Amino acid sequence: MYSYTDFDEAFVRSRVAQFSQQVERRIDGSLTEDEFKPLRLMNGLYLQLHAYMLRVAIPYGTINPHQMRQLAMIAETWDRGYGHFTTRQNIQFNWPKLPDVPAILSALADVEMHAIQTSGNCVRNVTADHFAGAAADEIEDPRPIAELLRQWSTDHPEFQFLPRKFKIAVTGSPNDRAVTKAHDIGLRMVRNGAGEPGFEVIVGGGLGRTPMIGRVVREFLPKAELLPYVEAILSVYNQLGRRDNKYKARIKILVHETGLDEITALIEQRFAEILPVWGGQNDALLAQIEAAFAPPAFREAATDGYDAFYNADPVFRSWADTNLAAHRHPDYAIVTISLKAHGATPGDATADQMRTMADLAERYGHSELRISHEQNVILPHVHKSDLPAVHATLAQAGLATANVGLISDIIACPGMDYCALATARSIPVAQQIATRFDELKLEHEIGPLKIKISGCINACGHHHVGHIGILGLDRAGVENYQITLGGDGTETAVVGEKTGPGFAYDEIVPAIERLIGAYLKVRAEPEETFLETYRRLGLAPFKAALYEAEGQQDAA
């Protein structure tokens, strides 16, 4: 995996030193909050409902065991013994104290990590397919490009004060696991007629108060031209983005208001200006980065032990059926470690659990870990013969929940339990849904289903692209939950449709139960997923289950 160069190291260290002084000056009163706020946000430090929150970037979701152990150390030394993995492949610490933040940032720098550009109107952490470099369906590992983008965008002088924040996601697979169509820029690797890999460039996707699916501005972009092209997009956005209105400032609004043809022409025009003066320096850099992402030396060993164990142990089999994905090497598997034990907080891991995962990665996983936007942790390279041992260790750490992709594998933003922007809670709703369907012992029967919950309209919980989306709002001083159906965050991305009036806090779980009851009744066969059934039948049967059965029309 990529290691910091001397430049990266010096840059991160000098930023820590700078911010340490800024914190000092804030505490001694030489800086006011108005002066300090933009500085702390540039370094990932928010002030939330009950405490400060530090958001640490995990570039393209890739992390090594050494780094994971350091996160555990930070959680224990300066926080409450746990960390929260987010939908942008970051980790958040919910209880740091202001005077401790410099020490935390310094501890992060010790393991080549930082919190730079995890907030503010700049290019944020570049996210990637969490199965990158391992997936069987992948054209090429997209992470070298993500790393190139990270280096290019970090402290880029032209793009530190964009009209609004800017999120880029990259995938190397036709099966989109990185929600590229809901990002400011989505990059999907494709091959051209000659079989060369390049990128389909998608611009103007986004969730939030105005959800939009991104539009393709370039069907095929050669890899070597990626950076100048992305710079051209940013440049057009930086100049024309709506700085007059915060709610219209994202690039999705610019794309929508300008129109696809015109925005494409503007980007191509700017690109034509940039490309000739770009020079070839990035090719050499990209080649170096690519070398750092060379696949591990896969082990050749028999897998019959795995087959025998799979057939003999039903608990292991259930876990293997839900939590494993196909690896590019036939003797390997991709392991998704669920951070969604029934009733637990989605995305939270204790320091002990972090160390367990680090140990497993080191012993069985070629020292690689990934964080998924679905708030789980991935061991991307595990030889099948090691899976029983991995499962046994996970089980002891409370990490062997066999629910990946099922109803209890819920994305939930921190909501009003932590977030200062939230309008309602989301974590307890996720906890209650997971607990309820575990009690009913229905989740395997229900099959693949993505529930995504946001505690406000900003949609950090991706509710718009949940098969079932839940949005928590404040309706006249009471928590109220709106349901959307049919959202999809993959290559067939679509924004979900609102069902109607929302439900009160104590009505939302029964409402979800009625929805699922309706699905089980109307699905054509057990293999037809919730999303397929919804696409076949539309809202009607679900609306009926939500509103007619219980006389809920007056709920909101």
Add this chain to the structure above:
Amino acid sequence: MSRPYIPKVVTANALLEGDVVYLTADDRWSRQHHEAELIEDEAHAQMRLLHAAAQKSVIVGAYLADAKRGPDGPEPTHFREEFRTRGPSNYFHGKQEEAAQ
């Protein structure tokens, strides 16, 4: 006739810990809502908010939050302010934990 003024408390976060604090009638910052000064006059509320906002090396983000009179002192009226008096619902952290100690 003008609508009656909804009583307020001045609240903020402590600069160093980020913990929720409330301005008391005797100019302290208390960690407990029921110790806050319940302000029932709009002009007085603005004065108290200005007084609070000036304490920039002690607190961050002072604002007026709706409150009501209760048997032990002011109580929050909105669920957000109620959560701020206690801490998150998924872990026993924050003020609820301190109160139990």
